[in-house]
Amino acid sequence: MKKIVIHPITRIEGHLKVEVVIDNGEVKDANISGTMFRGIEIMLKGRDPRDAVMITQRVCGVCPEPHAMASVQALEDCANLTDKIPDNGILLRNLILGTRTIADHILHFYILSGLDYIDPTKALEYF
Structure with a gap:
């Protein structure tokens, strides 16, 4: 399994964090969270x-x-x-x-x- 984390995602108002878990070329899990409280x-x-x-x-x-x-x-x-x-x-x-x-x-x-x-x-x- 491979985990990809993109943080911060810019070019938007505020910032986001994206976490994707990939297994055998298939997305198994994905989470998006706002990091600006x-x-x-x-x-x-x-x-x-x-x-x-x-x-x-x-x-x-x-x-x-x-x-x-x-x-x-x-x-x-x-x-x-x-x-x-x-x-x-x-x-x-x-x-x-x-x-x-x-x-x-x-x-x-x-x-x-x-x-x-x-x-x-x-x-x-x-x-």
Whole structure:
């Protein structure tokens, strides 16, 4: 058996650790763990549940909207409001998350991983 550990995985907000156990070319076990503890869960204890919408946005510096949306949906689920969301509200949520997806793809390629694929010094040859 062979164990592969990749730590840290960078080019993401925060860091991850990946451990994979391979036996005869087959993955037998795989674990992924976040290694950056920020205590967001602890900050939410004892607070008004509505505070979660603002606090959870701080989980990630580059994508606050999905975290806010997840906390809003959790609150709606707790209050049994999931079937009472108007269609235009659902449409607005989808538009917000859709534009975030587009922005994340641009950010990921040009800022977080683009330099792994291109040689920026070659850009100087075009000027």
